[in-house]
Amino acid sequence: MDPLARASAADRLMEANRTGIPIAPLSESHSGMTIDDAYAIQLLQVDALQAQGRSVRGHKVGLTNSRVQAQLGVNQPDYGHLLDDYFYPEHLPIPVVRFLQPRIEPEIAFVLRAPLSGPGVTVVQALAAVDYVLPALEIVDSRIDDWRITIVDTIADNASSGALVLGSKPTLVSELDLRLAGCALFQNGSVAATGAGGAVLGSPVNALVWLANTLGALGIALQPGHVVLTGAVTPMVGVGPGDTITASFTGLGSVTARFTQETT
């Protein structure tokens, strides 16, 4: 795609976010669209939002589950940016109208204490850069009609990120085996899904390693205080107004998101 086509695609996605009206998959109108095109389109939007005063507070890693990768026909994760207005406090109402077609997934979040930049980051450097771990719920959303996404559609759309809720009890990464940390996702009191950290690239730490090395190749370092969402521990669940969602983790405590119809 030429620069003009990339800029136009970025504009259309931002417009979809403003109007709440999803667009047709970009991959349908741009059959030759590459992963590089998609990340360039994502960055154009992040740059535009930063120019409006918003700031980047971390990253998300997506497509970290082998079954989800198989569904999209890919064998790699992807990443998106977490902006400051994506963060909702636990238990305070989240207006559903902010989203187009929201779904939710429980994740393990890392908060960094040191810069982390690839290439060449190993599990050892990644673990050393983690300040603490928080339980998290990511609200994923798609600006693409009916979630008809290919890998390039979701990457261009900020890896289908929407918002997140972090738990408030930090746990040291040395205190638990993240791979075997279980998670039960409750929707209005009923078990909606269960899983364990191993569902995320074998271990959530692998998602951090991948992110640091992938961003490092672009000359970008992960920053102290930044949040890294490592990817879904269970399959995602659709949410609507009135829903109360809790993710409860072995050794990490729980985090709750509450959704309302109201706009405030």
Place this chain on the structure above:
Amino acid sequence: MACEAERRDREPFTDEWLDLDLATGYAIQDHNLRRRLDRGERLVGVKLGLTSRAKQQRMGVYTPFVAWLTDAMALPAGDPIPQHKLIHPRVEPEIVFVMGERLAGPGVTAARAMAAVETVRAGVEIIDSRYRNFRFAAPDVVADNASSAAFVTGPIGLPPSELDLSLEATVIEVNGEVVDTATGAAVQGHPGEALALAANDLATRGHAIEAGQIVLTGGMTDAVSALPEASIACHFTNLGSVFLNGGKRDSDRRDNPS
């Protein structure tokens, strides 16, 4: 029983026997248990089937049910999957209870049920439906002793008071790749609910769960094909790991001693 002995599958009874109901299914199950006991097998406990949503959706059967376990089904840890006896085995990770007290319904609650449990173990069940392609209705699978074939229990036994079983997770790996994950909450909300369900269901047919018996509470994840070349590991948060050799590599080693 004939299908199991001759290692062949068949179409479900309900295809031709339209009024086969659950009660008749259990009568067939009990009849075949008596035949197992008559040939010298010992009753060691019970298993539950289809207690998780993942399993119910896969099978299109939405009622959990109970079946019998005998000592002949216990596979020693480290032994390969006995492919030569099986038709199309699948494996599933489970939470296993060893009973410290007799548990008899009706009216058993999850709290009462857990109070009767002495230790909790990890387990892996090898299921092997005698129906072609695992296609069956509820009465068929009940008659088939809930697809029972073999089971392995894990290395650690913990008192139930030390575990939050709704968050006890399993990560199932085939040839080193994570294929699925789940926690005990996938099993009827909590494996203790499955245990209560078993006690209450057995009581309707005049049975109880005896002290010393084991209870397999049902697959936490969807079942995974146990191919001969597969090396399977189920890792649990606090209950250790269970490893299973699909059988092929083991026989290779025996065929080629070095």
